[in-house]
Amino acid sequence: MNRSQLLDLYFLEARARVIDLAAxxxxxxxxxxxxxFRYQALKQAITELQSDDAxxxxxVLLKFSDPTIEPSxxxxxxxxxxxxxxxx
Amino acid sequence: MRYIEPHAHMVSRVTDDYVAMATxxxxxxxxxxxxAGYDRSSPKGFFDYFRQLTEHEPKRxxxxxxxxxxxxxxxxxxxxDVQLATEVIDLIPEFLNAPNVLGIGEIGLNxxxxxxxKVLEMHVxxxxxxxxxxxxxxxxxxxxxxxxxxxxxxxxxxRRIQPERCIIDHVEEHTVDLVLDEGFWAGMTLxxxxxxxxxxxxxxxxxxxxxxxxxxxxxxxGVSVPLAVPYAALEMRRRGHATEAVDRAxxxxxxxxLSQCPKFKPAM
Ligand SMILES: [Zn+2]
Numbered sequence: 001m002n003r004s005q006l007l008d009l010y011f012l013e014a015r016a017r018v019i020d021l022a023a024x025x026x027x028x029x030x031x032x033x034x035x036x037f038r039y040q041a042l043k044q045a046i047t048e049l050q051s052d053d054a055x056x057x058x059x060v061l062l063k064f065s066d067p068t069i070e071p072s073x074x075x076x077x078x079x080x081x082x083x084x085x086x087x088x
Numbered sequence: 089m090r091y092i093e094p095h096a097h098m099v100s101r102v103t104d105d106y107v108a109m110a111t112x113x114x115x116x117x118x119x120x121x122x123x124a125g126y127d128r129s130s131p132k133g134f135f136d137y138f139r140q141l142t143e144h145e146p147k148r149x150x151x152x153x154x155x156x157x158x159x160x161x162x163x164x165x166x167x168x169d170v171q172l173a174t175e176v177i178d179l180i181p182e183f184l185n186a187p188n189v190l191g192i193g194e195i196g197l198n199x200x201x202x203x204x205x206k207v208l209e210m211h212v213x214x215x216x217x218x219x220x221x222x223x224x225x226x227x228x229x230x231x232x233x234x235x236x237x238x239x240x241x242x243x244x245x246x247r248r249i250q251p252e253r254c255i256i257d258h259v260e261e262h263t264v265d266l267v268l269d270e271g272f273w274a275g276m277t278l279x280x281x282x283x284x285x286x287x288x289x290x291x292x293x294x295x296x297x298x299x300x301x302x303x304x305x306x307x308x309x310g311v312s313v314p315l316a317v318p319y320a321a322l323e324m325r326r327r328g329h330a331t332e333a334v335d336r337a338x339x340x341x342x343x344x345x346l347s348q349c350p351k352f353k354p355a356m
Contacts, residue, residue: 009326069238080230
């Protein structure tokens with residue numbers, strides 16, 4: 001498929017997701033209290049979309065990922081929250 | 089259309105799901121051993137689960153003319169307790185000759201802990217000693233990248249392990265090349281929020297070639313879609329992929345990997 005055909009197929013869906021993301025950020029901003037590392041990771045991930053280089057999905061996923069390699073001493077619970085708490 | 093569902097937890101699904109899958113052309117279902125959503129209290133709970141996977145579920149599937157296969161292990165979510173895991177792993181050999189057992193899985197890591205790694209190594213050793221295929225679960229979300237690297241290290245460090253006989257499941261854009269570059273097979277799980285959408289799975293097929301990739305629904309007791317594989321096939325067609333390419337992705341590839349176990353026979 002060429003670029004124009006891909007836009008025909010996916011543009012509206014992608015547009016809707018960006019608006020959803022924007023509305024989510026408005027919702028968080030309207031609320032009280034502090035944001036945590038998850039919101040920070042999301043904002044860092046968004047900056048990747050400004051790049052001119054392909055590989056967006058991979059880089060966004062890495063922004064949410066634990067980059068360390070040492071195993072943890074003990075499994076803290078069973079679930080994952082979607083962002084690495086060590087993000088700076 | 090014909091397809092193989094290489095990863096589905098059917099003990100958690102209703103008969104309507106079997107009907108829908110059979111109607112969509114499902115020629116075989118493979119069920120890796122999984123966490124029940126709560127921790128089992130003793131090895132006896134696993135013994136009963138292994139009987140369910142090897143005796144009861146194949147009979148239930150047969151009522152809908154779908155051959156049912158399974159993989160056995162203690163899931164990484166229950167691997168923090170090494171003593172329990174050791175006792176469960178000791179139960180597995182007596183089930184390995186059951187006609188529907190394909191190998192050891194879904195083993196792997198969940199929170200990338202030292203005990204999980206120990207139990208992963210025990211499973212890998214069992215698979216190597218008994219000549220079984222291996223199905224690996226990679227961790228969720230932020231833990232996936234690290235966990236995939238740790239898992240690959242364990243597999244590569246065991247010289248008895250042949251990469252072409254292992255599939256590393258739940259890959260995404262940041263882990264797929266790590267897996268394929270080392271000669272392993274890779275699975276993509278179609279969970280729109282926490283793993284891959286159909287569109288992203290098709291992107292990965294387009295970017296990394298369809299040689300050693302498969303797609304699965306991993307439907308279980310949580311929010312998941314038993315027809316995710318046929319929906320991904322629809323996505324491939326929307327993108328203009330030829331019928332043969334779709335067939336290769338959803339039938340030919342899983343057939344090629346799973347046929348390394350002589351017991352695997354889909355409905356043709
Ligand atoms: Zn699973």
